Amino acid sequence: GESVGLHLPTLSVQEGDNSIINCAYSNSASDYFIWYKQESGKGPQFIIDIRSNMDKRQGQRVTVLLNKTVKHLSLQIAATQPGDSAVYFCAENLNAGGTSYGKLTFGQGTILTVHP
Amino acid sequence: DGGITQSPKYLFRKEGQNVTLSCEQNLNHDAMYWYRQDPGQGLRLIYYSQIVNDFQKGDIAEGYSVSREKKESFPLTVTSAQKNPTAFYLCASRPGRGQGRLSGEQFFGPGTRLTVL
Numbered sequence: 001g002e003s004v005g006l007h008l009p010t011l012s013v014q015e016g017d018n019s020i021i022n023c024a025y026s027n028s029a030s031d032y033f034i035w036y037k038q039e040s041g042k043g044p045q046f047i048i049d050i051r052s053n054m055d056k057r058q059g060q061r062v063t064v065l066l067n068k069t070v071k072h073l074s075l076q077i078a079a080t081q082p083g084d085s086a087v088y089f090c091a092e093n094l095n096a097g098g099t100s101y102g103k104l105t106f107g108q109g110t111i112l113t114v115h116p
Numbered sequence: 117d118g119g120i121t122q123s124p125k126y127l128f129r130k131e132g133q134n135v136t137l138s139c140e141q142n143l144n145h146d147a148m149y150w151y152r153q154d155p156g157q158g159l160r161l162i163y164y165s166q167i168v169n170d171f172q173k174g175d176i177a178e179g180y181s182v183s184r185e186k187k188e189s190f191p192l193t194v195t196s197a198q199k200n201p202t203a204f205y206l207c208a209s210r211p212g213r214g215q216g217r218l219s220g221e222q223f224f225g226p227g228t229r230l231t232v233l
Contacts, residue, residue, distance in 0.1 A: 032220050043120075043206050043224035044159070089158055093220050103174070104149075104222060106158040 010111045019080045021110045023073040023090035032093035034104065035064060035075045037086045044089060047075070077112075085114045119143065120225035122207050127230045129194070129201070137192045137228045139207035146212035148190035149222060152176060153204040162205075165190055166212070194230065202232045 013019050025033070031052040036044035048059045050066050050073075057064050063076040073090050091104040120141045129135045139148065147166045151159040161174030165184040179198025184190055190209075194201045208222040 034221060036224075041204075041227070041229075043208075043227050045224070046221050049221060103161060103164060104220075105161075106151075108158045109156075 009108065010113070012113045012115065013080050015080065015082060015114055015116050017080055019075075019077040019084070019112060019114075021075045021077075021088050021090075021112065023075075023107050025071050025073060025090075025092045027092060027094055027105075028068075028071065030092040030094055033064070033066060033073050034091045034093075035062075035073075036089045036091065036106075037084075038089065038109070039086045047088075080112075080114050082114045082116050085112055087111050120207060120209055120223055122205075122225040122228050124228060125226065127228055129230065129232050131232055132196045134193055134195050135201075135230065137194065137205055137207075137230070139190045139192065139225060140188055141190075141209040141223075141225075142188060143209055143211070143223060144187070145209035145223070146187070147210040148184065149208040149210070150174075150180070150182065150190070150192045151206040151208065153206060153227075159206060162192065201230055204229050 034049040035047040037047050038044040048062050048064045050057045050064045055066055061078045065074045077084055087109045089106050089109045091106045094103055094105055123138045149164040150162040152162055153159050160176050162176055162180050163171055163174050163182040165171035168184055168187050171182050171184050179195055181193045205228045207225040210222045
């Protein structure tokens with residue numbers, strides 16, 4: 001079946017470094033992708049999204065890159081801070097179109113740990 | 117403030133009992149979703165509803181039931197048929213395409229942690 005997966009389950013960086021979290025997806029029909037941040041015991045928080053007609057999108061300290069050729073999504077966090085420590089999930093939107101956005105399928109998640 | 121609320125935050129249930137988890141949103145969103153999250157894992161879709169009085173099964177609907185009688189509310193019942201209900205349950209909502217939003221972002225509640233004793 002279709003799935004979204006992450007290459008690295010854990011990532012450990014030093015404060016101030018840049019972080020890159022990767023995600024592979026398998027459904028070429030997916031047209032929308034989101035990155036979420038989840039802190040322990042809380043619900044996921046939206047970080048950034050990107051549509052399939054884009055290759056790159058930037059937010060505050062974050063950049064999402066989409067490579068449709070190899071079905072790969074990445075989240076770059078600049079100048080990583082201890083407050084960025086969390087689990088990061090990518091999600092793809094399947095069967096979007098018409099009057100609804102369809103469903104999101106989430107990846108396994110990557111644990112990011114930022115050391116001061 | 118607009119948002120999604122889930123209650124209770126922690127819930128304990130004895131084996132064989134049904135239990136209902138509450139999810140309310142005042143964002144005027146059309147769609148609502150229920151996910152289950154097990155330790156160290158991602159979110160798995162239980163049920164979703166794109167409009168009042170309509171809902172569809174997700175990937176792991178067995179042992180769960182929902183209703184969508186009001187736009188603001190999407191309660192989830194964990195029945196005794198669910199063999200391993202201990203998990204963190206997350207509710208989310210999302211505006212419909214006709215609600216003037218360009219993104220398909222889902223907004224999440226704080227979650228309910230269910231433990232079966």
